[in-house]
Amino acid sequence: xxxxxxxxxxxxxxxxxxxxxxxxxxxxxxxxxxxxxxxxxxxxxxxxxxxxxxxxxxxxxxxxxxxxxxxxxxxxxxxxxxxxxxxxxxxxxxxxxxxxxxxxxxxxxxxxxxxxxxxxxxxxxxxxxxxxxxxxxxxxxxxxxxxxxx
Amino acid sequence: xxxxxxxxxxxxxxxxxxxxxxxxxxxxxxxxxxxxxxxxxxxxxxxxxxxxxxxxxxxxxxxxxxxxxxxxxxxxxxxxxxxxxxxxxxxxxxxxxxxxxxxxxxxxxxxxxxxxxxxxxxxxxxxxxxxxxxxxxxxxxxxxxxxxxxxxxxxxxxxxxxxxxxxxxxxxxxxxxxxxxxxxxxxxxxxxxxxxxxxxxxxxxxxxxxxxxxxxxxxxxxxxxxxxxxxxxxxxxxxxxxxxxxxxxxxxxxxxxxxxxxxxxxxxxxxxxxxxxxxxxxxxxxxxxxxxxxxxxxxxxxxxxxxxxxxxxxxxxxxxxxxxxxxxxxxxxxxxxxxxxxxxxxxxxxxxxxxxxxxxxxxxxxxxxxxxxxxxxxxxxxxxxxxxxxxxxxxxxxxxxxxxxxxxxxxxxxxxxxxxxxxxxxxxxxxxxxxxxxxxxxxxxxxxxxxxxxxxxxxxxxxxxxxxxxxxxxxxxxxxx
Numbered sequence: 001x002x003x004x005x006x007x008x009x010x011x012x013x014x015x016x017x018x019x020x021x022x023x024x025x026x027x028x029x030x031x032x033x034x035x036x037x038x039x040x041x042x043x044x045x046x047x048x049x050x051x052x053x054x055x056x057x058x059x060x061x062x063x064x065x066x067x068x069x070x071x072x073x074x075x076x077x078x079x080x081x082x083x084x085x086x087x088x089x090x091x092x093x094x095x096x097x098x099x100x101x102x103x104x105x106x107x108x109x110x111x112x113x114x115x116x117x118x119x120x121x122x123x124x125x126x127x128x129x130x131x132x133x134x135x136x137x138x139x140x141x142x143x144x145x146x147x148x149x150x
Numbered sequence: 151x152x153x154x155x156x157x158x159x160x161x162x163x164x165x166x167x168x169x170x171x172x173x174x175x176x177x178x179x180x181x182x183x184x185x186x187x188x189x190x191x192x193x194x195x196x197x198x199x200x201x202x203x204x205x206x207x208x209x210x211x212x213x214x215x216x217x218x219x220x221x222x223x224x225x226x227x228x229x230x231x232x233x234x235x236x237x238x239x240x241x242x243x244x245x246x247x248x249x250x251x252x253x254x255x256x257x258x259x260x261x262x263x264x265x266x267x268x269x270x271x272x273x274x275x276x277x278x279x280x281x282x283x284x285x286x287x288x289x290x291x292x293x294x295x296x297x298x299x300x301x302x303x304x305x306x307x308x309x310x311x312x313x314x315x316x317x318x319x320x321x322x323x324x325x326x327x328x329x330x331x332x333x334x335x336x337x338x339x340x341x342x343x344x345x346x347x348x349x350x351x352x353x354x355x356x357x358x359x360x361x362x363x364x365x366x367x368x369x370x371x372x373x374x375x376x377x378x379x380x381x382x383x384x385x386x387x388x389x390x391x392x393x394x395x396x397x398x399x400x401x402x403x404x405x406x407x408x409x410x411x412x413x414x415x416x417x418x419x420x421x422x423x424x425x426x427x428x429x430x431x432x433x434x435x436x437x438x439x440x441x442x443x444x445x446x447x448x449x450x451x452x453x454x455x456x457x458x459x460x461x462x463x464x465x466x467x468x469x470x471x472x473x474x475x476x477x478x479x480x481x482x483x484x485x486x487x488x489x490x491x492x493x494x495x496x497x498x499x500x501x502x503x504x505x506x507x508x509x510x511x512x513x514x515x516x517x518x519x520x521x522x523x524x525x526x527x528x529x530x531x532x533x534x535x536x537x538x539x540x541x542x543x544x545x546x547x548x549x550x551x552x553x554x555x556x557x558x559x560x561x562x563x564x565x566x567x568x569x570x571x572x573x574x575x576x577x578x579x580x581x582x583x584x585x586x587x588x589x590x591x592x593x594x595x596x597x598x599x600x601x602x603x604x605x606x607x608x609x610x611x612x613x614x615x616x617x618x619x620x621x622x623x624x625x626x627x628x629x630x631x
Contacts, residue, residue, distance in 0.1 A: 005170055013177050020184055027188050034195055038202060045206065064238035118214070118240050120221030126213060126240060140199070145210040145240075147217045 033108075033135040040104050041133050041142040044091055047103055048129060049146035051082055051093075058125040058148070061117045070115040070127060086110055091131070108135050124148035197278065204254055204274040204285040211258055211272040212287055214240035219268070223293040226268045230259045253277070266293040299609055299626035301564060301578045304593040307610055307625035308355030311618055312338065312347075316359050319343025324614030324621065328372040328379075329605035333360075333398070334612055335379055336621065337369025345369055346381065348398055354608040355623045363401045365391055373418045373427060378404075378444035382415035382429050389415045390429065392444055404445045409437065417473075419466040426450075426488055428471050430461025436473070438488045453491040455481055463508040465515075470494075472533060474505035474517055480531065482538050497538035499529045507556040509565065516565045516581065518553025521546075527553045528567065530584050544579070544587045547571050555602050564590065566611060568599040575599050576613065576624055595622055 048070070052058075055072035059081055069085035079095035086092070089109045092100040104110050113131035120126075126147040133140055214233050217240055218225050225242065232248030233256065234241055247257040259271045268291045275284045312322040321341035328335045334349040334357065344362035346369060351357065367385025374380075379393040379401075388406030395401050409415070413432040420427055420441075427439040427447065434455035440448040455461070459475035466485070473481040482495040499505060499519060507518035510533065517529040526543035533539070546553055548571025555568035563582040569575055574592035576599070581587045597617035604611045611624040 009170070009173060009177075016177070016181060020181065023188060024184070027192065031191070031195060034199070038199060042202065049209075066238075116238065118217070118235060118238055120217055120239050120241075123217050123220035126217035128210070128240075142206070143210070144206050145213040147213045147220070150220070 030137055033138040034140075036105075037108055037133045037135060037138060037140050040108060041131075041140060044103055044131065044133075045142060045144045047093070048084055049144055051084075052125075052127050052146035053149055055082065055125075055148050058117055058119070058127060061115060063117050063119055063121065066114050066116040068113055068115070070129070084113075084115070086113055104133065108133050110134075111139070118145065124150055193279070197283065200276055200278075200283060201285065204276060204283065207250060207254055207256055207274045208272045208285050208287045211256055211274075212270070212289060215258065215270050215272075215289075215291065218242065219291045219293075223266075223268070223291070223295065226260050226270070226291060228260050228262055230257055232256060232258065263290070266296045267291070268293075294630065297609075297628040297630060299559075300629050301559075301626045302591050303627060304576060304578060304591055304611075304624050305627070306593075306596075306622065308357060308623035309619035310349070310357045310359070310621040312620045314343070317341075317343045317347065317362055318364070322618070322620050323616045324600055326369055326371050327601050327603050327612055327614035327621070328374060329603040329612050330374045331607060334603075334605075334621075335372050335374065336614060337372055337381060338620075340366075340368045340384075346379070346393060346401065348395070348401060349621075350398075351605060351608050354605070354610055355625065357612075357621060357623070360398050361401050363393060363403065365393075365403060368414075370414060370416050371418045371429075373420045375420050375422065375425070375427070375441060375444060378441075380418060380420075380427050380441065380444075380447070382418045384414035386412040389431075390427075390439070390447060392441075392447060394445065405447060407439070407447050407449065409449075417461055417464045419464050419471070421466050421469075421485070424488070426466075426485065428464060428466055428485060430464045430473060432460040433458045434461065434475070436461065436464075436471070436483060436491060438485060438491060440488065451485075451487075451489045451491050453483065453493065455493060456496070462504070462506050465508055465510050467510055467512065470533075470535060472508060472510055472515055472538075474508035476504045478502035478505055478519065480505060480508070480515060480517055480529075480538055482533060482536070494536050495538045497531065497540060500540065500543060501525060502527075502529065505529075507553055507568075509556050509558045511558060514558075514581075514584065516556050516558055518546075518556040518567060518569075521548065521550035521552045521570055524550075527551065527569070528556075528565075528579060528587060530581060530587055532584075541584045542587060544589075546577060546589075547574060554600060557602065557604055559604065566602065566604065568602050568613065570598075572598075576602075576611070593624055595624070597622075 057073040059071035061067035072082045083094045091103040111132045116128045118128045128145040130143045232243035232246045234243040254276045257273045261269045272287045319341035323339035326337035336347045345365040346363040348360045349357045367383040369381045371382040377395045381391040389409045390407035392405040394404040417430040425442040427441045429437045436453045438451040440450045459477035463474040469486040471483040480497045485491045502519035504520040519527045526545045528544045530542045531540045546569045551570035567577040575595045576593040578590045580590045597615045600614045602613040613622045
């Protein structure tokens, strides 16, 4: 009798445990992906935003236009211009003749990025940018704006 | 053979059932806790993501406001707004907070702590299961392009010379001058040419003449109401002249008023709230005209001052008129009842033979006197609805130098004087201390000035002269705030 009961319990409990384990592992993977995407997205916003704020001029896109790359003029001649663009599914930054620096990791893909020059005429400039980061199971859109200082 | 006691058997059966229930309970507990934990963790994660997105939206608002401020500080209008992209550029959606992705609401509230500061509060809210979330950023923007006027070294900034080509005669002597918005209106000496001239100040200090109009008599004062100029004159048959300025390149005399007698009108001012024109005349006459229909001025009231003194200057403020009279007094008139104005008070300015010029604030008056037999020509006093009080006087220098014109600059607590002192005809006085006005700076104009008016719009003083060049522009240094 006891054996039958325990068998019954195992039959009921095991699928539950298996489901829980499945969801738990899935949630953990999703959570890791989410954290990674949020962390990298926020890093991109901080790096691009701060570079825009420190720039002296927006080379491209021109006023009122949108582009998939951003070119900024900066004071330091050795780092001029600073360009952000997508290369091989990653966001990269180049400073003058220097090498490309990857801003996103190989674990996620940046599907698209759009830089819009949303400046009022006669001002140092403002750039609004929009991009999507994606892993196998999760994707998220990011959106930010930064203005150049005088 | 031993037999198991009956009670033990029953206990074993019970234990078996109990054990089953216990196991189920523990499993249920573990499942509920684990599922709960998973759901909670997902909610926290979602909320964190929403909070991050809301922060990004708030920062975006801040950055967009920065750009709007850079383009035009005054575009940051007071009120609660949203943002919008107009032709790809950030702009305020006035009084229209925005909803983003049907989830977040962004509200930008702007206030003005001072004239050159804006306080912006950017609030992003979103709905949630356990109450709504909110991210708030507060910052202040400064109009650091704003300039302040430094009158410590007034300088010549421009001039205009009247010639037969632009005025129609050789007789040039500016008698009266008025700056209003982007225009300058000038009354020239009576001649075969034109007496009323208009100028465009949009390119100030360059002054561009717009038109010239022939009027009868000498214009002694100009008041502007809307698109009409009211000119007080010495013309015997039309002491008050009304000029239509709607076509500034072709102004037209559209009305005139012939007052009894031949005495000149000398001064005027306007009560804009009641469309009331107040004019002062020789021998103590004050007239009140209803100019609601500017092309048909209606005489509604009049008053004769005690003492038959000429009214050299007058200023209206809140139902009262202060007059500078030729007997060296300041008079206070109640004009609340336009059809029955009455004199409320009179104040003799010590040592003043004739009061020539006057300006006032809500509580102070500043008067200029004839320098003849006077050791002090600038006077400061207090006034209220029923009384006048002398506070102080000061010597403007020169030999018997008259103070022909006086005007108060509200922002700096300065008064500007035109004096008869040939080496310091333009003077700036600091009147922050009512009891001790002090000379702040001087400027030597080329020739002798008659009247002046200050344009806050272009931050310059336009001085009418009795010799070439007839209009001179005096300007302060403009320094960043």
